[in-house]
Amino acid sequence: xxxxxxxxxxxxxxxxxxxxxxxxxxxxxxxxxxxxxxxxxxxxxxxxxxxxxxxxxxxxxxxxxxxxxxxxxxxxxxxxxxxxxxxxxxxxxxxxxxxxxxxxxxxxxxxxxxxxxxxxxx
Numbered sequence: 001x002x003x004x005x006x007x008x009x010x011x012x013x014x015x016x017x018x019x020x021x022x023x024x025x026x027x028x029x030x031x032x033x034x035x036x037x038x039x040x041x042x043x044x045x046x047x048x049x050x051x052x053x054x055x056x057x058x059x060x061x062x063x064x065x066x067x068x069x070x071x072x073x074x075x076x077x078x079x080x081x082x083x084x085x086x087x088x089x090x091x092x093x094x095x096x097x098x099x100x101x102x103x104x105x106x107x108x109x110x111x112x113x114x115x116x117x118x119x120x121x122x
Contacts, residue, residue, distance in 0.1 A: 001082060004064075007057050008089045012096065014054025015108050019101035021047035055111045061086070062116025 021043050025032045037044045065086045071077045097105040 004061065004086070007061055008093060011054050011058050011061065011112075012093050014050045014057070015093065015097035015105065016100055017050040018047055018054065018108055019097060019104040021050065022104055024101070024103050051108065051111070054108060055115055058109065058112030059115030059119060061090075062113055063119050065090070066116065066120050 023036060025036070065083065068077065068083050068086075072079050072083060094105065094109055097108060
């Protein structure tokens with residue numbers, strides 16, 4: 001459980017870094033977005049690495065949670081508090097990152113969810 005908690009904290013940190021390092025101007029103009037990337041390439045590169053690491057860890061956590069939920073539905077393992085706590089942690093982290101930047105949070109969790117669902121085995 002400690003290993004999962006560390007992964008959740010790293011996902012939170014990576015999500016926070018992505019929201020702070022990838023700025024989206026309002027009103028959104030694509031040329032302004034690309035100019036920001038060109039002017040600050042190191043910041044964009046660091047944000048891309050944080051997005052990649054966060055997406056992989058988030059996908060891994062989602063894959064494990066989905067597989068444990070499927071086993072619990074099939075009555076192979078009993079419903080336990082850790083499964084419910086994982087869902088609560090996902091919701092809490094999504095809420096926190098959503099408050100930092102909702103556009104980046106949607107992209108961050110959508111990519112992690114997509115990766116986690118693709119990698120689930122039957």
